[in-house]
Amino acid sequence: MSIKKWAIIGGGLHGCTAAYYLLKKGKIRNEDLIIIDPHERPLQRWEKLTGTIGMDYLRSPSVHHLSTDPFALQKYAEETDRKHHLKGRYKRPSLQLFNEHSTSLMEEINWSKSWYQGTVEDLIRNKEGWFISLENGDHIQSEYILLAMGVNDQPLYPNWYNQLHKHQERCVHLFDEEKYGKFKAAPPIAVIGGGISAAHLALKFGKKYPGQVHLIKRHPFRVHDFDSDPGWLGPKYLSKFEKQKSFSDRRDMIKKARFKGSLNREVFLRLKRMEEEGKIQTVSSSIKEVAGRGGGVDVAFESGKNQHFKSIVLATGSTSELPEKKWLHGVISRERLSCAECGFPVIDENLQWAPCLHVGGALAELEIGPVSRNISGAKKVAERLLQYHLNVNSIKA
Numbered sequence: 001m002s003i004k005k006w007a008i009i010g011g012g013l014h015g016c017t018a019a020y021y022l023l024k025k026g027k028i029r030n031e032d033l034i035i036i037d038p039h040e041r042p043l044q045r046w047e048k049l050t051g052t053i054g055m056d057y058l059r060s061p062s063v064h065h066l067s068t069d070p071f072a073l074q075k076y077a078e079e080t081d082r083k084h085h086l087k088g089r090y091k092r093p094s095l096q097l098f099n100e101h102s103t104s105l106m107e108e109i110n111w112s113k114s115w116y117q118g119t120v121e122d123l124i125r126n127k128e129g130w131f132i133s134l135e136n137g138d139h140i141q142s143e144y145i146l147l148a149m150g151v152n153d154q155p156l157y158p159n160w161y162n163q164l165h166k167h168q169e170r171c172v173h174l175f176d177e178e179k180y181g182k183f184k185a186a187p188p189i190a191v192i193g194g195g196i197s198a199a200h201l202a203l204k205f206g207k208k209y210p211g212q213v214h215l216i217k218r219h220p221f222r223v224h225d226f227d228s229d230p231g232w233l234g235p236k237y238l239s240k241f242e243k244q245k246s247f248s249d250r251r252d253m254i255k256k257a258r259f260k261g262s263l264n265r266e267v268f269l270r271l272k273r274m275e276e277e278g279k280i281q282t283v284s285s286s287i288k289e290v291a292g293r294g295g296g297v298d299v300a301f302e303s304g305k306n307q308h309f310k311s312i313v314l315a316t317g318s319t320s321e322l323p324e325k326k327w328l329h330g331v332i333s334r335e336r337l338s339c340a341e342c343g344f345p346v347i348d349e350n351l352q353w354a355p356c357l358h359v360g361g362a363l364a365e366l367e368i369g370p371v372s373r374n375i376s377g378a379k380k381v382a383e384r385l386l387q388y389h390l391n392v393n394s395i396k397a
């Protein structure tokens, strides 16, 4: 059994940002830190998802990335002669540039020396810290833990999905990693969802199958450059949020602040252009009923229209529940971890849920605010963890 100082559960954007900060500035050695993730290498889930939808540019600006230096990505673009990979007034990076920069940062911290490919299935507090059990039967003991499992593994299905019964194989959710990996989209295709992931998918399919793609959403397009007002990155809105002691009120503030199911202007204009060219059709209507027929799906809209699709791709986001319910609920009841009414962790300013048990990403939302799930949230989490680590260990950065 290996013994570590820090164990990070989840090697996605959040887990890797925290690892970068701790290894770069926290004077931790690779052998004292472990990043546990089921994938072979860092950020694989992110790369897969963004690659699958054909996202070419990030929605977030170039100052949001894994490094401790806000201008690291811009410098990287200059050094690699790719300033043209930064788009518009926010210098949004291309996915290719962002991914290559992330890989170079992870290599800088020798990620492979801290990486453990595996899935955590339990966590027990003991005198030395936390005892981690993995699905493969292995165990790891660690003084500090960061839970960074993300919410991209919990697809939110529309109510009508269950009507498909044995025909569910023609309908797949973007977040169902296993099923999507095997899915072969055949036209005519319906993409369900009003947000930026659905829009990217419709653009991608529209290029491949012009005139045979429908983007189906319940509401008119919600056009916002970011998925919350940039005022949430600093004191403009955060000071009021932090003063709020009621976690139900904090959750309400988060709900109001997040532009759910929105897309940025650039993607919106591309969609409109493709629609004008007749390559895709957008439909604003709820779905009333679905039924499998002839290796495809018949869709009846509330508007009264009916349509047959060979494939349906759901880009309807994630459920609003706590991630990793399976084992985390056991830990919550055994360790008596405090949760707000919405089910999410009640944590302190060090993002501590219990002594030496820290959370990041969506799990830290009630402390970090509406940007918590994003790359900017990952930076905020990593900064707080680093500060905590330096304080408790009295290390000078």
Ligand SMILES: Cc1cc2nc3c(=O)[nH]c(=O)nc-3n(C[C@H](O)[C@H](O)[C@H](O)COP(=O)(O)OP(=O)(O)OC[C@H]3O[C@@H](n4cnc5c(N)ncnc54)[C@H](O)[C@@H]3O)c2cc1C
Pocket (backbone or CB within 6 Å): 009, 010, 011, 012, 013, 014, 015, 036, 037, 038, 039, 043, 044, 045, 046, 049, 050, 053, 055, 057, 058, 059, 060, 064, 118, 119, 120, 121, 148, 149, 150, 151, 152, 153, 197, 324, 361, 362, 373, 374, 375, 376
């Ligand atoms: C298509 C898409 C585009 C986005 N674009 C942007 C953007 O431009 N800008 C922005 O700021 N945000 C963006 N986001 C939001 C957010 O930054 C991403 O969702 C990001 O991937 C979240 O990082 P994460 O580390 O929380 O989750 P993930 O990247 O999903 O990583 C979590 C990791 O934890 C692992 N894990 C889960 N359970 C366990 C377990 N029990 N044991 C071990 N490991 C486990 C998972 O397998 C996964 O590898 C986007 C999201 C999506 C879906």
